[in-house]
Structures are given as C-alpha cells and as structure tokens.
Amino acid sequence: xxxxxxxxxxxxxxxxxxxxxxxxxxxxxxxxxxxxxxxxxxxxxxxxxxxxxxxxxxxxxxxxxxxxxxxxxxxxxxxxxxxxxxxxxxxxxxxxxxxxxxxxxxxxxxxxxxxxxxxxxxxxxxxxxxxxxxxxxxxxxxxxxxxxxxxxxxxxxxxxxxxxxxxxxxxxxxxxxxxxxxxxxxxxxxxxxxxxxxxxxxxxxxxxxxxxxxxxxxxxxxxxxxxxxxxxxxxxxxxxxxxxxxxxxxxxxxx
Numbered sequence: 001x002x003x004x005x006x007x008x009x010x011x012x013x014x015x016x017x018x019x020x021x022x023x024x025x026x027x028x029x030x031x032x033x034x035x036x037x038x039x040x041x042x043x044x045x046x047x048x049x050x051x052x053x054x055x056x057x058x059x060x061x062x063x064x065x066x067x068x069x070x071x072x073x074x075x076x077x078x079x080x081x082x083x084x085x086x087x088x089x090x091x092x093x094x095x096x097x098x099x100x101x102x103x104x105x106x107x108x109x110x111x112x113x114x115x116x117x118x119x120x121x122x123x124x125x126x127x128x129x130x131x132x133x134x135x136x137x138x139x140x141x142x143x144x145x146x147x148x149x150x151x152x153x154x155x156x157x158x159x160x161x162x163x164x165x166x167x168x169x170x171x172x173x174x175x176x177x178x179x180x181x182x183x184x185x186x187x188x189x190x191x192x193x194x195x196x197x198x199x200x201x202x203x204x205x206x207x208x209x210x211x212x213x214x215x216x217x218x219x220x221x222x223x224x225x226x227x228x229x230x231x232x233x234x235x236x237x238x239x240x241x242x243x244x245x246x247x248x249x250x251x252x253x254x255x
Contacts, residue, residue: 043252046139047110047179048076048146048163050155051084051119052097053212056104057224058179059145060205061198061241067109068201074139075110077101078159079119085214090118096214104208115162122158132162133169143175143252148244150189156181167246176246182223192242195235202228202239 045066049055055063055075066073081097082090098114105112115135117123136144144167149160160178167176177194180187198205209224210217228239 043071043142044074044140045071046074046076046136046141046144048078048144048159049181050078050122050147050153050159052077052079052081052101053104053209053215053217053220054147054156054159054181055145056108056205056208056212057220058147058181059241060104060108060208061201061228061239062145062196062243063108063110064201064204065196065198073108073110074113074141075101075105075108076113076115076135078115078122078155078162079117080114081119081215083118083120093119093214097212100212100214104211107204107208107211117158119155122155124158124161129162129165129169133166136163136166136170136174141174143177145177145179145243148178148180148187148190150187151181152186152188156186172248173250175249175252177249178244178246180227180242183227185223190242190244192231192234193245194243195231195240196243197232197235197237197239198228198241199232199238 043066045063047055047059047063049058055077063073063075080094080101082094084097085093088096098112101112113135115132117128144163146163147156147160149157149164151157151160163176167174178190180190180192183190205228206221206225209221212220228241231240231242232238234240234242
C-alpha cells in the first residue's frame with residue numbers, strides 16, 4: 001500500500017474541508033484582519049453557559065473579539081456555581097463565584113447575567129423553558145452561543161436545550177452557535193463548522209479563566225490552550241475557537 005502524504009492525510013481527515021467551509025459563516029472570521037476597526041452596526045450577542053467559567057472557556061476569545069468590534073456581549077450563566085467549591089455552602093460558593101464572573105467579564109468587556117438555577121440541580125420543565133425564553137426575548141439577541149448538547153455534564157446539556165427551545169419559540173430569528181468545553185472529556189462528538197482566530201485575544205481569554213481562582217484555573221487553561229492550538233491548526237492560524245452553526249440559523253455578518 002502506498003503511504004499517504006501529509007497533504008493526503010489532512011485532506012482525508014476533513015480538516016481542510018471543514019476549515020474552508022467554516023470561513024463562510026461565522027461573523028468574526030471575515031473581520032479578523034480588521035478586528036481593531038469599529039463596527040458600523042452594533043450586534044447583541046449572548047453566550048450562555050451552565051456555570052461560571054463556561055462562556056470564558058468555550059468562547060472567551062470570541063467574546064473579546066465581538067467586544068473589541070463595538071458589539072454588546074452578554075455572558076449568561078445558568079447557575080452561580082453553587083456546588084463548585086468544596087467545603088463551602090451554596091450561598092458562600094455563589095457569592096465567591098459571582099464575583100469571579102464579574103471580574104472575568106470586565107476583562108472580556110462583556111456584561112454578566114444570571115438565570116437563577118442551581119449548580120448540579122438544573123431543571124428542564126415548562127416553567128424553566130418559559131423563564132429562559134423571556135430572558136432572551138428581553139435581550140433580543142442577534143446571535144446566541146451555547147454548549148453543544150452532546151456533553152457529559154447535565155448542566156451543560158440543560159443550558160443547551162433551554163437555548164434551543166428559546167430559538168425555536170422565537171421563530172429561529174437569531175443565529176445559533178454551539179461551543180465546546182473540555183472536548184473529549186465533557187463535550188463529545190463535536191465536528192466544527194466555523195472557526196474564529198483568537199490569536200490576538202487569547203491572552204484575555206486566559207486572564208478571564210484565571211479570574212475564576214476558586215476553580216483551579218491552571219488545569220482548565222492548560223486543557224483549553226491545547227484545544228485553542230489544535231483548532232488553530234485546523235484553520236491555519238496560531239489559536240482559534242471552533243463552533244457548530246445550526247444550519248437553519250440566519251447568518252449574522254459584521255460590516
């Protein structure tokens with residue numbers, strides 16, 4: 001059997017095809033070269049995660065890019081991480097982790113918002129779906145990013161399904177993108193359609209993750225740093241974040 005060349009191996013793996021297709025869709029990819037230029041049309045972007053540090057880990061570089069372009073970004077946390085600090089009561093942990101969220105959002109230049117569910121005890125029922133939909137209706141987003149639903153953590157899956165239901169109920173009027181966290185460990189079966197070059201904003205993503213001091217950010221960052229570099233290889237840049245765009249989503253382009 002003839003050995004595969006590097007080019008053939010990459011092509012068979014789908015990297016080049018995926019990266020090329022991705023450059024068509026994601027709002028910021030077309031604007032990477034002019035990321036320091038102010039936007040002419042202001043967008044509202046919501047990034048919804050299950051816990052404090054999820055939006056930062058999966059989408060922090062992209063959040064910073066949107067913010068730098070002059071768009072409004074809301075980092076939405078389904079919970080306040082109540083069960084996330086050993087030896088602390090839910091109330092104590094929520095207070096600590098809320099402060100960490102606010103610091104991370106300052107770094108990324110976005111606004112923190114909380115839905116009010118409880119870490120480890122998230123619910124999916126008619127009341128919760130209505131609550132989440134009403135939140136997004138008030139925000140009126142142009143695009144929403146959230147967890148990929150095939151994920152080992154129940155809270156991540158809950159956040160994803162709440163967003164998906166709100167998107168359906170809204171008539172699919174906002175762009176819907178899925179992000180990954182701890183791929184292979186938490187997010188699984190994730191095959192990106194879109195990429196954002198975060199080379200210039202990665203230091204702020206790192207700083208935002210490290211703002212969550214209660215969570216052992218060294219381990220979180222080291223894991224995601226490898227992901228950033230791998231996704232960068234896929235789309236031919238130093239570091240990138242990868243997303244899956246729902247194919248029925250409207251396209252949201254930056255000017």
